Amino acid sequence: MVTRSGADRRVEPELPGQGGSIAPRVFWPALIVIVAVVAFAVIAPGTADSVIKAVQESIIGTFGWYYTLIVTGFVVFALWVGFGHFGDIKLGPDDEEPEFGVWSWFAMLFAAGMGIGLVFYGVAEPLNHFxxxxxGVSGTPTELAQQSMVQTFLHWGLHPWAIYVVVGLAIAYAVHRKNRPVSIRWALEPLxxxxxxxxxxxxxxxxxxxGTLFGVATSLxxxxxxxxxxxxxxxxxxxPGNWTKILLIGGITTMAVISVVSGVKKGIKWLSNINLSLAVVLLLFVLVAGPTVFVFRxxxxxxxxxxxxLVRLSFDTTALQGEQGTTWQGSWATFYWGWWISWSPFVGVFIARISRGRTVRQFVAGVLAVPATVTFLWFTVFGGTALWRQLFGEGGLVGEDGSVDTEGALFGLLDKLPGGPLVVGAAILLIVLFFVTSSDSGSLVVDMLASGGNPEPPTWSRVLWASLEGIAAIALLLAGGLGALQTTAIVIALPFSVVMLAMCVSTWKAFHAERTLMVRIQRRLQRDEFTEHVSRSLIEDGLVDEPEPAGSGTRQANDTPRGS
Known part of the structure; x- marks a missing residue:
């Protein structure tokens, strides 16, 4: 491995405002954009709804293929850097061990990225696709059920986690290898x-x-x-109408504010451990109480x-399905790709933070394989149990008109299991906890970025950003409900997708430069070792005399008295 040079250990100049509480050139423009969008949605919800729908049609119709192409490209990029000759580069000093143990690291990886989405879509998405x-997809009911699971796996498998790899790896290298501040911009320094x-x-x-704030607001x-x-x-x-939802957002946002003010090692850590434990308990309960053998099969x-x-679905844009295909893409695949991209700064910073001391290969393998596997298990347990009931059991989860209650599908499934109402209550509690942990973690990351990379931003700023996430969620609900939330994620992701493409180029440049230096040093060491080996062999064979220590002859001559 290459020894880090003095240039790598130098401390970069502070970002503007980093020495104080905020970075003004970042804080104020971001705040103005967010407040303007929220104010527009609150003051003129009807107009905002119309604008959102117009933007949705324009972006999905024009850039749906672009989202599909770049996200698939991110999968290829992640596999290439992780399992190619860049894989042994350390995200930190060469002799440093990983900061967290394997199991703790895996647990945090799973808890970081999906949260509310898993609970919301765990039952609803496979049922909707069925x-x-x-x-363009047809077949018998059993064939449609099977394909619905595969389509769900596509949306929640390697693709979203490859998005997180791109951002997290670039930030981890800049922060841990080059000692830069915790800020997205430093991931682009090589470029x-x-x-x-x-x-x-x-x-x-x-x-x-x-992007992060509106991505978290979408989840909320x-x-x-x-x-x-x-x-x-x-x-x-x-x-329940909008006022009920507003009161719920207000109450849960208050909990998130309290949590984020308490810091990472208290409120955020405790809530994360509780909600992960509750999610595991709920998963195991449904697995045991449902068709267990069927789920494993x-x-x-x-x-x-x-x-x-995987390859065929990764490039499927429903191009031959006309307007119907475009509408479907906007409701599912394009929405997901935009949602993951808008979440990627938040999740990327978090994953980078916990991955110090790991190699690039370990990072990519862990971030791609472990969360994706757990996610597949989650959807098979919940979605598979729902499909089994619909195909072989009492049914009732799909309406006679083919409709699915997306928001209530989970509760319809749980209610028919033993202790139904109690389990439904536990599921609601789980959603609340995911809500809180998404908001507090997201607001902390936003606050660090707005403070120029300060890992301990001021309390007033934490309160501000956590509150804005709740307000943004309320504004989007008023402006058009679920459709507005989905469209906002797609729109916000468009500019940041360009940043992610630049991150890929920047990461390649940094890795290529380090690999080139590594090879040069290794060749120099090998050349010196070979030269020393040849010289020793010639001396042992008597072909050359062993050189005297440097300066020994000169010292003897100088030590001899004059005239002797």
């Missing part, structure tokens, strides 16, 4: 050079802040919609079919 298949300290770097961090909106559906299911609140079968169809 009841309303992707345009932009000193310009990362100028307006280009400011734009990168602004895009990351805006999904979560509160499902919580409201759960309260309605339990007859606690009848026909379906898991093996669906994973195999997923890898068989």
């Amino acid at each position: 009841a309303s298949p992707k345009p 932009l050079g000193k310009r990362v300290n100028g307006w280009l770097g400011d734009l990168v961090d602004i895009a990351a802040i805006v 909106g999904l979560g509160v919609t499902q919580i409201a559906a759960g309260l309605d299911f339990l007859d606690i609140v009848q026909d 379906e898991f093996v079968q669906s994973v195999g079919l997923y890898f068989q169809q």
